[in-house]
Amino acid sequence: MKRIALLGMPNTGKSTFFNRLTGASARIGNWPGITVDLLSARILLGADMVEVVDLPGFYDLHGFSEDEQVVRQFLQNNPIDLLCLIINATQIDQQLPLALQLRRLGLPTVAILNMADEAEQMGIRFDAAVLTAGLDSPVCFVSAKYGHGFSEARETLRQVLERNPPTNAAIQHTEFAADEALLAEAEKLVARSVSMPRVLEHGLTERIDRIVLHPILGIPLFFLALFFLFQAVYTLGGPLQDGMTWLLTTVHDQVLAHLQPILPGWLYGLLVEGVYDGLGTVASFVPIIVLFFLGMALIEDSGYLSRIAFLMDALMAKLGLDGRGFVMLMMGFGCNVPALLGTRVMRSRSLRLLTMLIIPFSLCSARLQVFVFLTTALFSSTQAPVVLFALYVVSFLTAFGTALLFKNRLPSREPLLIELPPYRLPTFKQVILRGWHEVHHFLSRASRFIIMGVVAIWLLTHLPPGVAVGGPQSLAGIFGSWLEPLLRPIGIDQQMAVVLLFGFVAKEIVLGAMAVIYGLEGDALSHLMAQRMDWVQAFSFMLFILIYTPCLSTVATLRSESKSLVFTGVSIVWSLGLAWVISFAFYQSARLLGY
Amino acid sequence: MSMVRLSELAIGQQGIIGDMDAEGQFRQRLQSLGFRIGKEVRLIRQALFGGPLQVRVGSVNVMLRRCDAASIQIWAER
Ligand SMILES: Nc1nc2c(ncn2[C@@H]2O[C@H](COP(=O)(O)OP(=O)(O)O)[C@@H](O)[C@H]2O)c(=O)[nH]1
Numbered sequence: 001m002k003r004i005a006l007l008g009m010p011n012t013g014k015s016t017f018f019n020r021l022t023g024a025s026a027r028i029g030n031w032p033g034i035t036v037d038l039l040s041a042r043i044l045l046g047a048d049m050v051e052v053v054d055l056p057g058f059y060d061l062h063g064f065s066e067d068e069q070v071v072r073q074f075l076q077n078n079p080i081d082l083l084c085l086i087i088n089a090t091q092i093d094q095q096l097p098l099a100l101q102l103r104r105l106g107l108p109t110v111a112i113l114n115m116a117d118e119a120e121q122m123g124i125r126f127d128a129a130v131l132t133a134g135l136d137s138p139v140c141f142v143s144a145k146y147g148h149g150f151s152e153a154r155e156t157l158r159q160v161l162e163r164n165p166p167t168n169a170a171i172q173h174t175e176f177a178a179d180e181a182l183l184a185e186a187e188k189l190v191a192r193s194v195s196m197p198r199v200l201e202h203g204l205t206e207r208i209d210r211i212v213l214h215p216i217l218g219i220p221l222f223f224l225a226l227f228f229l230f231q232a233v234y235t236l237g238g239p240l241q242d243g244m245t246w247l248l249t250t251v252h253d254q255v256l257a258h259l260q261p262i263l264p265g266w267l268y269g270l271l272v273e274g275v276y277d278g279l280g281t282v283a284s285f286v287p288i289i290v291l292f293f294l295g296m297a298l299i300e301d302s303g304y305l306s307r308i309a310f311l312m313d314a315l316m317a318k319l320g321l322d323g324r325g326f327v328m329l330m331m332g333f334g335c336n337v338p339a340l341l342g343t344r345v346m347r348s349r350s351l352r353l354l355t356m357l358i359i360p361f362s363l364c365s366a367r368l369q370v371f372v373f374l375t376t377a378l379f380s381s382t383q384a385p386v387v388l389f390a391l392y393v394v395s396f397l398t399a400f401g402t403a404l405l406f407k408n409r410l411p412s413r414e415p416l417l418i419e420l421p422p423y424r425l426p427t428f429k430q431v432i433l434r435g436w437h438e439v440h441h442f443l444s445r446a447s448r449f450i451i452m453g454v455v456a457i458w459l460l461t462h463l464p465p466g467v468a469v470g471g472p473q474s475l476a477g478i479f480g481s482w483l484e485p486l487l488r489p490i491g492i493d494q495q496m497a498v499v500l501l502f503g504f505v506a507k508e509i510v511l512g513a514m515a516v517i518y519g520l521e522g523d524a525l526s527h528l529m530a531q532r533m534d535w536v537q538a539f540s541f542m543l544f545i546l547i548y549t550p551c552l553s554t555v556a557t558l559r560s561e562s563k564s565l566v567f568t569g570v571s572i573v574w575s576l577g578l579a580w581v582i583s584f585a586f587y588q589s590a591r592l593l594g595y
Numbered sequence: 596m597s598m599v600r601l602s603e604l605a606i607g608q609q610g611i612i613g614d615m616d617a618e619g620q621f622r623q624r625l626q627s628l629g630f631r632i633g634k635e636v637r638l639i640r641q642a643l644f645g646g647p648l649q650v651r652v653g654s655v656n657v658m659l660r661r662c663d664a665a666s667i668q669i670w671a672e673r
Contacts, residue, residue, distance in 0.1 A: 310658045415663040419657050
């Protein structure tokens with residue numbers, strides 16, 4: 001099968017192009033000569049199946065970053081029939097040198113000028129014939145976001161593929177001097193083939209930046225924006241969540257209850273009281289999580305994240321980190337795993353490790369579910385948002401405190417250079433796709449972890465046969481009594497100890513586990529929790545959940561990204577220890593004060 | 596015209612890149628974003644508490660720290 005390698009600088013719309021070209025049928029695969037996984041997909045071009053591989057975004061074929069090495073090694077170790085280079089047409093002057101570098105590889109190439117829509121808006125004009133001659137490869141204009149120009153692009157790819165036998169790239173480690181010559185050539189080519197308006201229409205972005213990056217108002221505005229995002233999520237998400245809970249309870253009472261006489265008792269228990277109630281309790285939070293991710297996607301796609309890095313860099317520098325670290329913490333609000341992967345842009349190992357050490361303290365959406373549930377159950381509707389806010393504050397404080405403590409062990413001095421791209425308004429379709437992606441992610445996690453988790457908990461609480469459910473003689477009770485001496489001082493009882501044990505696997509299991517252990521779901525579970533715990537215990541429990549190791553996926557990612565068992569171990573031990581100490585300090589002092 | 600460091604430009608001031616005393620990776624990143632000798636740059640703003648600078652080169656806006664900006668020499672009006 002013929003193979004197309006997709007490459008380009010970061011932020012050229014390469015992923016968008018890849019998804020549209022392949023119809024999002026991608027899978028992750030291993031490739032000879034490199035250690036990271038790459039996305040690839042098979043598509044039909046003309047009459048032939050062709051494999052398209054998405055390489056990481058990179059700036060320079062001779063660069064030193066991990067991504068740049070990956071690209072180099074991939075090109076050297078895998079035969080390629082066609083290079084498909086994605087260029088951001090609005091920044092063609094910055095990107096042509098890379099195109100010229102790639103031309104030297106001697107591989108058949110097609111240059112895709114993406115973001116043609118923005119280029120047109122900005123009044124940039126291209127002479128395709130001159131570009132084609134200068135790059136020695138066909139040039140296509142597309143808009144990956146809106147889907148313009150794809151049929152021509154496909155046809156061009158097909159024609160070039162048809163003409164050429166596969167080859168391996170010959171990467172010469174040329175001197176930087178040669179690159180300087182390329183820069184000059186690129187500049188000449190741009191001058192001949194591109195006409196840019198003298199002053200690009202940056203007006204709006206500039207006006208927004210004047211407010212958003214205002215020296216005094218900038219940071220307060222950011223927190224205000226964050227506050228409104230959360231407010232919107234809960235205002236919109238609350239009714240949706242109630243609807244979902246109603247739906248789940250109705251199905252339970254009207255449909256599943258009829259199964260009780262038909263099924264054997266244990267099977268009914270396992271399926272309905274175990275899997276259904278467990279999963280249902282988690283599923284009722286899906287609307288809030290989806291909205292939350294939509295909000296994050298909006299911020300991410302708008303170009304605001306790099307502004308946040310700008311605003312926060314001075315503070316982060318005092319913690320031995322940089323502005324990107326703060327952005328990663330925010331990405332961690334969604335899920336810690338992609339935030340950890342995001343640290344790949346950092347080249348200094350110390351800086352990267354320090355950032356990876358603090359990301360797990362970021363209050364991710366899985367923990368958010370637990371907190372929303374418990375705060376609603378145990379606090380009044382005016383107190384609950386304050387408690388939730390306090391947890392976010394603790395999340396930041398533990399992250400910053402950890403950075404302060406470890407920064408001298410992991411010193412770094414990495415130059416920071418980030419582009420502040422023009423603002424973009426994400427399209428409706430983009431936002432919807434993103435939401436669907438998150439639901440999909442949730443469902444696949446659900447099938448992997450949550451069902452396994454709730455089934456395991458159901459078994460633990462019901463075995464050996466004949467014991468009181470979740471009682472001291474059940475397996476859960478026995479595990480709980482082992483953990484009790486450790487967790488009693490922080491106000492956590494046997495049953496909740498078992499919940500914490502499973503929370504180590506994934507926080508999504510926590511609510512499901514509580515539902516199974518107490519044999520209740522929805523409102524009934526909330527009421528029970530309010531009876532079983534007072535607010536001091538509940539807050540201590542939430543502090544522990546917030547600070548201790550987020551989930552096995554995070555641990556696995558820490559391990560694979562740091563390639564160090566010691567680092568992974570330090571991260572786990574530190575977060576477990578810190579969780580215990582902080583919960584202990586809170587619980588005991590609250591009790592001392594008479595609460 | 597005289598040479599000053601990029602970090603010494605006044606806000607709103609512009610100049611021409613005269614020399615880049617940056618090393619390997621950082622230099623390449625600068626180049627890929629459009630920093631070349633002879634190009635015009637303008638200091639747009641600076642973040643609070645000695646934070647990073649926003650600099651415009653051609654049509655691209657970037658942020659970089661003062662200490663890193665000090666390695667770029669600019670021809671500018673005094
Ligand atoms: N206006 C416009 N925006 C685009 C186009 N293609 C991608 N984008 C946007 O550019 C940003 C970066 O795209 P992405 O595919 O993540 O870039 P990558 O980093 O190169 O993979 C996203 O906000 C996209 O929505 C396009 O053709 N036109």
